[in-house]
Every structure is written in C-alpha cells, then in structure tokens.
Amino acid sequence: MNELDEVTRVLFVGLEPETVDYSDPALPPGLDATKIHAGIALGMQLMAARGWRADLRLVRPDETAAVAVERQLATATYDCVVIGGGIRIPPKNLSLFEILVNTVHKAAPNASIAFNTIPEDTADAVARWLKAE
Structure with a gap:
C-alpha cells in the first residue's frame, strides 16, 4: 500500500x-470486443470491491502505447x-x-508488475503480488 493516500492503487x-485480432489462434476462441469490455x-468492479483504487489505461498496439502508459504512471x-x-x-x-514491461519498470520502479489471463482475473493477479486476499 502506498504511504501517500493509504489506499492501494492499481x-x-x-x-x-x-x-x-480475435482470429489469432493464441487467444481463446469466442472472444470479441463486447466480451472484453x-x-x-467486471475486473474493475472486483478491484473496487477489494477496496483498491484502480485506473484503466487501454492502449493501441503501436508506438503510442508506451507513451500513454508512461503518462498514466x-x-x-x-x-x-x-x-x-x-x-x-x-x-x-x-x-x-x-516495451510496456520496461516502461513500467522505469516509470514506476516500486510498483509490482502482475499479469492476468483474462480481464475478470485481474484482481486475483494483483492479489498475488500484494498478498491481499
């Protein structure tokens, strides 16, 4: 938990x-933009339910992504x-x-970095690193 506002920020x-690209075979079948949204x-609601203040930064898969994340951080x-x-x-x-892992590492060196598998398990990914079950 950060010391400035005493609430966990994610x-x-x-x-x-x-x-x-939902046709990519690396992604689970049946996904589409509506399901991801x-x-x-739901992932944001689950984090709020744990008392965390969560922000969302959606990026495009291009050179603007790192800049957007760095600005958010x-x-x-x-x-x-x-x-x-x-x-x-x-x-x-x-x-x-x-690029994004290194952007986070440089711009927020004290933040844990976690990875989800689907948006709905984002709070669980955070909890693994915050040990805040």
Whole structure:
C-alpha cells in the first residue's frame, strides 16, 4: 500500500478491445470486443470491491502505447500494474509486451508488475503480488 493516500492503487493496462485480432489462434476462441469490455468492467468492479483504487489505461498496439502508459504512471503512485493477457499472450505482441514491461519498470520502479489471463482475473493477479486476499 502506498504511504501517500493509504489506499492501494492499481493500474490495469490492456489493449483497446477494438484493436485485437480475435482470429489469432493464441487467444481463446469466442472472444470479441463486447466480451472484453464486459470482462474489463467486471475486473474493475472486483478491484473496487477489494477496496483498491484502480485506473484503466487501454492502449493501441503501436508506438503510442508506451507513451500513454508512461503518462498514466506519472499521474499517481501505483502499488501494482497489471499488463493484460491481450498484450502478453499473442506471440505477435512480444515486442509491445517487452516495451510496456520496461516502461513500467522505469516509470514506476516500486510498483509490482502482475499479469492476468483474462480481464475478470485481474484482481486475483494483483492479489498475488500484494498478498491481499
């Protein structure tokens, strides 16, 4: 928990659902932007239910992603940053994933970095690192 505001701050970073290639075989079948948006909303609700203040930063899979995340990280002291499965799982996003991990590492060196598998398990990913079950 950060000392400034005594509430756990979480940043959830994911791809804009409309930019995801849902035909990628690395992703679970049946996903679409509507399901991802619903999952994100549920993930955010689950974090709020644990008493955490969670911010969402959706990025595009291009050179603007790191800048957007760096700007977001400058707005608050985050205890944990979750990088979503849509960034981490597809092999074609490896470069983007590396860029974002290093952006978080540099811009928020005291924040834990966690990874979800689906938006709905974001709170569980945070809890693993905050040990706040």
